[in-house]
Amino acid sequence: MPRPVKWSRDLHAIRERAERSRTETWSRSDLEHLFSISRPSAQSLMKAIGGVTVVGGTHFVERSALLQFLEEMSKADSVEEALRARLRAAEPPPRPKPLRVTLPADLRNAMLPDLPANITVEPGRLEIRAETAVALLESLVTLAAIMSNDLHRFQQAVEMPRASVVADADLQALLSGMRDRAAASQ
Numbered sequence: 001m002p003r004p005v006k007w008s009r010d011l012h013a014i015r016e017r018a019e020r021s022r023t024e025t026w027s028r029s030d031l032e033h034l035f036s037i038s039r040p041s042a043q044s045l046m047k048a049i050g051g052v053t054v055v056g057g058t059h060f061v062e063r064s065a066l067l068q069f070l071e072e073m074s075k076a077d078s079v080e081e082a083l084r085a086r087l088r089a090a091e092p093p094p095r096p097k098p099l100r101v102t103l104p105a106d107l108r109n110a111m112l113p114d115l116p117a118n119i120t121v122e123p124g125r126l127e128i129r130a131e132t133a134v135a136l137l138e139s140l141v142t143l144a145a146i147m148s149n150d151l152h153r154f155q156q157a158v159e160m161p162r163a164s165v166v167a168d169a170d171l172q173a174l175l176s177g178m179r180d181r182a183a184a185s186q
Contacts, residue, residue, distance in 0.1 A: 103141055108149070
């Protein structure tokens with residue numbers, strides 16, 4: 001006999017909390033908290049809800065898909081049967097496809113002067129030109145290595161010059177007076 005769905009007795013409260021929530025995309029951990037279930041149960045539940053998207057290796061379900069799922073479960077004669085039917089019909093969650101990149105051989109020693117021509121650095125601006133996503137990723141990894149190896153020069157190249165000292169005579173007089181009073185009180 002299959003295990004009962006523990007959260008089915010709290011289905012209406014779960015649905016109310018989901019409807020009141022402002023969360024638009026629900027992660028596995030969000031579902032763990034909402035349904036008071038374990039990690040594996042939340043993963044299975046995401047599959048049953050459907051419409052799973054992957055962002056940065058994390059799976060999410062849209063609020064609308066969650067609310068539709070909860071609506072269907074609340075109308076079902078048997079939550080356990082309805083859930084099992086959805087799990088049987090569900091497609092596996094999408095898997096991110098890794099990008100294969102080629103990196104320069106001597107990346108560990110790359111310094112700011114070694115920046116490739118497609119990366120431009122100037123005060124307040126960083127520009128990377130690339131024709132493909134793979135080329136852009138390669139440039140980003142190269143830039144990260146150079147920043148790690150030569151952070152001081154990178155900071156000098158990109159940071160905007162600091163604002164000059166206040167030139168307004170009245171303001172300078174006010175600041176000078178404050179300094180004098182602070183010094184006298186010590």
